Amino acid sequence: MKELFPLKQVMGFAFSIFFTLLALAVYFFNMSFTIGMTVLLVTAFLQAGLQLVVFMHAGETEDKGAIYTNIYYALVIALVTVFGTLLCMIWGYV
Template identity: 35%
Template sequence: MEHGHTKYPIGHIIGFLLSLAMTILAAIVALRSGLPKPAIMSIIGVLAFMQAGMQLFMFMHIKESDNSAVQIGNIIYSIIIALTIVLGSIWVMHN
């Protein structure tokens, strides 16, 4: 039974390991470092942004699409939704 996947998914494994490394690094920074809270939040934010971008390319196959205009529209929409959720959550927690 052929599913169209003939090569080993090395990209998925690399993406998984990178995601794991970034998550562990964020946990170490949050739990073990003596940095001030704004620095910790900035580092975690940068790691989260890097991980989201990496996952888009490694797992969601953004670069393999035939219709790039639709993909760009989907990415912009996803960024707007993610920013709305994150900024809205921060706003609610501070008020």
């Protein structure tokens, strides 16, 4: 019976709820902008990684190396785009 219970998915759901409550604590505890944004960014990336691995089964196929490589590449492109935009538009470097 133990092999029929989806422990991995239940634990993933519990951690997902925990990360959501942690992000919600930023609002209820009226944290400063810097601390609040740090908590929100960290919990957002942790929850996105958790969703990819547990619920979208990113690591359960034969080509998991290619899947993780594509995820890392997309993350690098997203960070370059965001920080490049900040660099040009807000910080004044052209």
